[in-house]
Amino acid sequence: MSAQISNVRPAPDDVIVNIAKYVDSYEISSSEAYDTARYCLMDTLGCGLEALSYKACKRILGPIVEGTTVPNGAKVPGTSYQLDPINAAFNIGAMIRWLDFNDTWLAAEWGHPSDNLGGILAVADWLSRTRIHEGKSPLTMHDVLTAMIKAHEIQGVIALENSFNRVGLDHVLLVKVASTAVVAKMLGASFEQIIDAVSNAWLDGQSLRTYRHAPNTGSRKSWAAGDATSRAVRLALLVMKGEMGYPSALSAKTWGFYDVLFNGKPFLVNQPYESYVMEHVLFKISFPAEFHAQTAVECALRLHNANVVKLNSEEKISQIDRIEITTHESAIRIIDKTGPLNNPADRDHCIQYMTTIGLLKGNLTALDYEDEVAKDPRVDALRAKMICIENPEFTADYLDPSKRSIANAVQIFYKDGSNSERVTVEYPIGHRRRRKEGIPELIKKFDVNLNREFDKNHSDKIMQLNLDLDQLRQTPVNEYVDLFVK
Numbered sequence: 001m002s003a004q005i006s007n008v009r010p011a012p013d014d015v016i017v018n019i020a021k022y023v024d025s026y027e028i029s030s031s032e033a034y035d036t037a038r039y040c041l042m043d044t045l046g047c048g049l050e051a052l053s054y055k056a057c058k059r060i061l062g063p064i065v066e067g068t069t070v071p072n073g074a075k076v077p078g079t080s081y082q083l084d085p086i087n088a089a090f091n092i093g094a095m096i097r098w099l100d101f102n103d104t105w106l107a108a109e110w111g112h113p114s115d116n117l118g119g120i121l122a123v124a125d126w127l128s129r130t131r132i133h134e135g136k137s138p139l140t141m142h143d144v145l146t147a148m149i150k151a152h153e154i155q156g157v158i159a160l161e162n163s164f165n166r167v168g169l170d171h172v173l174l175v176k177v178a179s180t181a182v183v184a185k186m187l188g189a190s191f192e193q194i195i196d197a198v199s200n201a202w203l204d205g206q207s208l209r210t211y212r213h214a215p216n217t218g219s220r221k222s223w224a225a226g227d228a229t230s231r232a233v234r235l236a237l238l239v240m241k242g243e244m245g246y247p248s249a250l251s252a253k254t255w256g257f258y259d260v261l262f263n264g265k266p267f268l269v270n271q272p273y274e275s276y277v278m279e280h281v282l283f284k285i286s287f288p289a290e291f292h293a294q295t296a297v298e299c300a301l302r303l304h305n306a307n308v309v310k311l312n313s314e315e316k317i318s319q320i321d322r323i324e325i326t327t328h329e330s331a332i333r334i335i336d337k338t339g340p341l342n343n344p345a346d347r348d349h350c351i352q353y354m355t356t357i358g359l360l361k362g363n364l365t366a367l368d369y370e371d372e373v374a375k376d377p378r379v380d381a382l383r384a385k386m387i388c389i390e391n392p393e394f395t396a397d398y399l400d401p402s403k404r405s406i407a408n409a410v411q412i413f414y415k416d417g418s419n420s421e422r423v424t425v426e427y428p429i430g431h432r433r434r435r436k437e438g439i440p441e442l443i444k445k446f447d448v449n450l451n452r453e454f455d456k457n458h459s460d461k462i463m464q465l466n467l468d469l470d471q472l473r474q475t476p477v478n479e480y481v482d483l484f485v486k
Contacts, residue, residue, distance in 0.1 A: 022154070033278045048077055049449045049453050068083075089122040103283050116148065176204065292406060294430070296355045298429070300410055307420055320385050430442075
């Protein structure tokens, strides 16, 4: 006879309780966090607007049933859609992530904390319009920025020492957890209800990373975060209707997350939740490229002008012996890729492809992942010359919390014995150590993206509001979102 298992309901797992405490009661006091969150908001929405230029993104947007408009629903920036908050979260989240151009967090686990804006903005807008309809005050953009800081913190702190990719799980599970927590709070959840909602997020089915890796790399990686943040909204709403939680969703023997999905190991969370992640987040400013390759592309651009004559034909490329990309372990594990590349999603996760485009064109844009560019015979000819080499110092500095560098070096060796200079870039322009240099470029990027969808007068109006942090924080969410809709 098997031993009986106690049916006494345990206290909630500490990991879940600590998330709930942070969301429920922690006051954000960091002016740097709010300032950075404002730039994060601008950049994230700008990425979504740029994605609307791509048919593959636009075709998955809109209501589930064509023609449906939800009274007091959340509006989707850059479109005329007004949807329920669950579907609006999917729409906004998919737009944000489509081009792999929003912010990044690199640690034991990787991810894009601004993916949480899908659920945050959708719920904040829907709540604001509903409250106005009921004669109440709407939420303000201060509430949105606070939720962004807290979602960044939850996702990023858990990612510091816990690698979900090593057990085959995708980082969007942390988007689901973080979005669930902050959305529940926005909906008015009590401390206990936040615990219940977060437990459901951990209990939920989790995405496999296979859509990010050979041989299955595909467009799902562009809407997976939208799916996660919209699922978070659904779970939070269910709990607000009285749905129960599961206190040992992580630690339950045999059936909990740790035993089923994490090799029986509990999470390591050795840093308190404050505002560290938003303050240190990485912005993708120059290139829509998987972040581990950002500095490799910077290296390639520096080499482009000096070597362009030697790269302008297949015949001249044949004179190259090899191109060495010296990098860190995470880049080798994720984006060191040879063989055929089947679609844009395949190409923007290949360090060799991204470096090749930088060498050939002196630039890298989202259009460079499309078939028209990829079929240039020089691309595969150069890729075939490339080898990736791990530098242990690069790997150590990548993991060092005082540095968190993302270093790459690129050097070209020719068959005649000559070689280019070895160009090394340790910190990409979107790194905290380069904020003074990076923020002006981020603003330019936002301006370009605004002008894709709006006339100059309207673009300038949006820009002026976003650059005035005090005014932005006081702006009702619905009024802010209305600036972005058609």
